[in-house]
Amino acid sequence: MAAVRIPPTLRADVGGLRELEARGETVGAVIDDLVERYPPLAGQLYSEGELASFVNVYLGGEDIRTLDGLDT
Structure with missing residues (x-):
């Protein structure tokens, strides 16, 4: 189970x-x-079926784009 923090805009x-x-x-x-x-x-x-460019997702403080993206 993952804990996901939701930003105010969402x-x-x-x-x-x-x-x-x-x-x-x-x-x-x-x-x-x-x-x-x-x-x-x-x-x-x-x-367009991809994570929007303005959406930032971090795992352990690291941007998933520098890891394996959505496969992280």
Whole structure:
């Protein structure tokens, strides 16, 4: 289980929550779990099927773009 911090701009899409737990072996799977439970997030997080360039995801303080992206 992963703890996901939700930025203020997305909290309205998740019922005002600051943090959620999500399941997944990779960052992509964790995001998919969140989008499945909170469909409005998809429009906020993805652009043309890819993680939007303005969306920053960090794992252990490191940007996933410098790791394996959504496969991290």
